[in-house]
Amino acid sequence: MSETPNTAFSLEGRKVWVAGHRGMVGGAIVCRLAQEPCEIVTAGRETVDLARQTEVEDWMENARPDVVVVAAAKVGGIGANDSLPAEFLYDNLMIEANILHGAWRTGAAKVLFLGSTCIYPRLAPQPIPEDSLLTGPLEETNQWYAVAKIAGVKLCDAYRRQYGADFISAMPTNLYGPFDNFSLENGHVLPALLRRIHEAKEARARSVTVWGTGKPLREFMHVDDMADAAVFLLRHYSREGPINVGTGREISIRELAETIASVVGFEGTLDFDSSKPDGTPRKLTDVGRLSALGWQASTELRGGLEQTYRWYLDNLAGTGLERARPAAGG
Ligand code: GDP
Numbered sequence: 001m002s003e004t005p006n007t008a009f010s011l012e013g014r015k016v017w018v019a020g021h022r023g024m025v026g027g028a029i030v031c032r033l034a035q036e037p038c039e040i041v042t043a044g045r046e047t048v049d050l051a052r053q054t055e056v057e058d059w060m061e062n063a064r065p066d067v068v069v070v071a072a073a074k075v076g077g078i079g080a081n082d083s084l085p086a087e088f089l090y091d092n093l094m095i096e097a098n099i100l101h102g103a104w105r106t107g108a109a110k111v112l113f114l115g116s117t118c119i120y121p122r123l124a125p126q127p128i129p130e131d132s133l134l135t136g137p138l139e140e141t142n143q144w145y146a147v148a149k150i151a152g153v154k155l156c157d158a159y160r161r162q163y164g165a166d167f168i169s170a171m172p173t174n175l176y177g178p179f180d181n182f183s184l185e186n187g188h189v190l191p192a193l194l195r196r197i198h199e200a201k202e203a204r205a206r207s208v209t210v211w212g213t214g215k216p217l218r219e220f221m222h223v224d225d226m227a228d229a230a231v232f233l234l235r236h237y238s239r240e241g242p243i244n245v246g247t248g249r250e251i252s253i254r255e256l257a258e259t260i261a262s263v264v265g266f267e268g269t270l271d272f273d274s275s276k277p278d279g280t281p282r283k284l285t286d287v288g289r290l291s292a293l294g295w296q297a298s299t300e301l302r303g304g305l306e307q308t309y310r311w312y313l314d315n316l317a318g319t320g321l322e323r324a325r326p327a328a329g330g
Contacts, residue, residue, distance in 0.1 A: 009110055009166075009235050011038040017065035018042055019050060019099055020072030022325050024179045024223050025114065025172070029069055032227035041065060051091055056098035060106045068103045069230060070096060070113045070152070074145075078211075078279050080186035081142040092148030100155045104165050111167040112234055113156050115149035117244060117285050118142045119171060127286035130171075130242050139280040157240045166238055170230065173246035173285045176304065177223035178311040183322040189253060190220055193260050194309060198317060201266040208261075208268060211276035214254030219284050221247050222299035222307075232295045246285035247297040263305045 016033055020026035021042040033040050041063055048059040050072050074084075074091040081088055096113065103111045120128045121136030133153070138146045149171075156167035180191040187195075193210065200208040229245045237243060251259075257270050287296075315324045 009238070011036045011067065011231075011234065014038045014066040014109070015064070016040050016067040016069065017060075017063060018069045018071060019095075020070070023071060023073070023075070024177060024181070025175060025226060026069070026071035027179050027325075028177065028223040028227035029071055029230050032224070032231055036231065038067070050098060051094040053094075053098045053101075056102050057105065060099075060102040064106050065103075066109045067234065068099060068108050068111045069234075070099050070111065072099070073114070073149075076181070076186045077188040077192060078141050078277055080183075081145055082277070085144040088142075088144035089148050092145060093151060096148070096152040096155065100152070100159060100167065103167070104159050104163060109166060110234055111156070111165070112230055113152050113167065113169040114230070115152055115169060115171045115242065116145070117171050117173050117246070117283055118146045118280075119149045119153065119242065122280050126282050127248065127284040128244070129286040130244055130289060133242060141277055141279050153242050160240055168233060168237055168239070169242045170233055170245050171242045171285070172226050172229075173219045173221050173244070173283070175221055175223045175226050177308055178315075179324055180223075180308070181323050182312065182316055187322070189218070190256065190260075190305075191308075191312075193257055194264070194305070194312060195316075197257070197260050197264045197266045198309070198312070200268060201264055206268045207271045208257075208266065209271050209273050210253065210257045211273055212253060212278040213274050214252060214257065214270070214272045216253050216278045216280065217250045217282040217284065218253065218256070219246050219248070219250045220256070220301055220304075221245070221297055222304040225297040225299050229290065229295055229297075232293075233290075236293055243289055244285040244287055245290060246287045247301075248285065248287045248291075249301075250282070250284040251301065259302060260305060260309075263302070263309050 122139040124132040153169045159165040176190040181187040
């Protein structure tokens with residue numbers, strides 16, 4: 001299989017619908033697409049409930065986008081996934097099935113479906129290659145989200161095979177950046193720790209709690225890099241199966257917490273609460289396929305954390321709010 005760019009899809013003059021534009025990823029993709037010669041369309045939850053098929057079909061019949069980016073999803077960290085299994089499975093299945101089927105019905109020229117590297121088996125080889133999909137059991141804590149996203153990848157493949165639709169799927173690693181969910185209970189580790197450590201500094205606390213043992217290894221990518229990769233993939237990629245999007249670099253949760261403490265200026269100690277789940281032990285993506293196409297992430301973690309912390313201070317710190325705009329899904 002060739003890894004050279006196998007399409008040259010032009011965005012010029014295209015009507016691009018970013019589903020989930022109020023989420024961190026969808027919002028970043030809208031900003032990135034603003035640099036392209038295309039028209040961007042969005043629809044908030046008050047206009048269309050993406051979990052309801054007739055609403056999605058009616059909206060798409062009317063809007064007729066040429067390109068669809070499926071960035072709408074019910075997302076959350078290890079705590080949210082574990083405690084809201086029905087919502088994570090049902091909402092995500094409905095959203096993706098409605099949009100992908102609607103895109104086929106209305107003849108969209110290109111669709112980019114976004115998932116996550118948690119679709120891969122818990123004990124997949126590291127770094128995780130795309131072809132490890134469905135070769136072993138999933139991580140228990142986020143299996144609900146993962147099963148839904150695997151169904152989305154397979155839907156894209158099925159519409160490709162049966163109808164020749166140009167539907168592609170990209171699996172980003174753990175993302176962070178402005179407009180993330182800074183909920184202490186339901187957010188992902190990076191925004192949750194950024195907030196907890198900031199609040200510990202403000203309260204002059206001596207220590208701050210980090211969930212788990214601190215030993216799991218994770219990879220973190222700035223959402224602006226993801227947005228850039230999304231535009232790149234729309235233009236240059238067209239084939240079955242998922243393609244990974246990551247930095248190829250990993251860090252332990254302990255090192256992440258230490259780096260955040262240094263960015264925030266917190267001088268207390270870190271307490272590890274091993275009664276909380278660690279999740280999968282290691283999750284590093286194999287980014288060989290995307291690198292071979294000619295794309296690489298450019299934001300260093302420390303710089304990305306500094307920028308995200310500045311954004312948090314300017315937009316959320318002290319407000320009591322967890323996010324600056326309503327959750328994704330619309
Ligand atoms: P995952 O990458 O799908 O496992 O999702 P998370 O981003 O929620 O969690 C990553 C890791 O960070 C796990 O090992 C957690 O135990 C650890 N962690 C440490 N502190 C926190 C926290 O405050 N919130 C979350 N969500 N995870 C934390």
